[in-house]
Amino acid sequence: MSVPASQTLSRGIRILEILADEPLTIDEIAARLEVHRSIAYRLLRTLEDHRLAVREANGLVALGPRMAALAAGVAHDLQAAALPELTAVANELALTTFLAVLDADECITLSSVEPRHTIANVAQRPGARHPVTVGAPGKAILSLMPTEQWPTHAPSRLADEVAEVRRRGYATSHDEVIPTVQSVAVPLALRGRRPAALAVIRVASPVPDAEIAQRLLHSAAAIREALGG
Numbered sequence: 041m042s043v044p045a046s047q048t049l050s051r052g053i054r055i056l057e058i059l060a061d062e063p064l065t066i067d068e069i070a071a072r073l074e075v076h077r078s079i080a081y082r083l084l085r086t087l088e089d090h091r092l093a094v095r096e097a098n099g100l101v102a103l104g105p106r107m108a109a110l111a112a113g114v115a116h117d118l119q120a121a122a123l124p125e126l127t128a129v130a131n132e133l134a135l136t137t138f139l140a141v142l143d144a145d146e147c148i149t150l151s152s153v154e155p156r157h158t159i160a161n162v163a164q165r166p167g168a169r170h171p172v173t174v175g176a177p178g179k180a181i182l183s184l185m186p187t188e189q190w191p192t193h194a195p196s197r198l199a200d201e202v203a204e205v206r207r208r209g210y211a212t213s214h215d216e217v218i219p220t221v222q223s224v225a226v227p228l229a230l231r232g233r234r235p236a237a238l239a240v241i242r243v244a245s246p247v248p249d250a251e252i253a254q255r256l257l258h259s260a261a262a263i264r265e266a267l268g269g
């Protein structure tokens with residue numbers, strides 16, 4: 041009995057979502073999909089044919105170069121307006137800076153910029169996602185939404201945390217999405233668009249959270265102006 045096309049497509053998309061987090065072996069991909077290795081292999085061959093996935097020299101499978109071209113077409117004007125600001129903040133603070141948007145119940149990284157001159161920094165891949173109920177970008181996004189639109193599984197403590205974000209204008213998180221990693225984010229409200237956030241990610245930095253937030257708020261205002269409000 042043949043596998044329905046919709047199931048095959050769903051599995052292929054799921055592979056791309058998995059690889060957005062980190063490169064994996066074929067066996068690891070098969071385990072995440074809960075399918076036999078041969079099924080995962082056939083799906084990957086199709087993705088490779090379209091340059092959406094590539095096998096690296098170390099045997100790991102990663103997202104392919106075609107994904108970057110496809111991602112660039114998503115909210116192109118928003119990404120174009122955000123890029124100069126992301127670049128400026130990343131280089132001024134020596135911290136990876138990124139733009140995140142709401143995607144269903146998740147917070148997804150739309151674009152990111154790593155600092156030009158730094159010894160070490162935390163990378164944030166475009167396409168990376170996590171529940172909107174955790175992490176500084178997620179809380180910043182939730183601060184733009186009425187509570188009744190939040191995910192039904194949101195913990196009760198989140199209401200107080202988001203109220204604090206609204207009061208001071210920025211969100212922080214420590215060890216919520218990735219162990220040892222910290223983030224500072226500000227809400228980015230854009231007329232007629234999904235709630236978004238500007239954020240930095242770091243392990244440690246001498247720059248205080250409030251100072252980082254002020255720089256991000258300045259960039260958020262510049263992006264809104266570039267997009268006409």
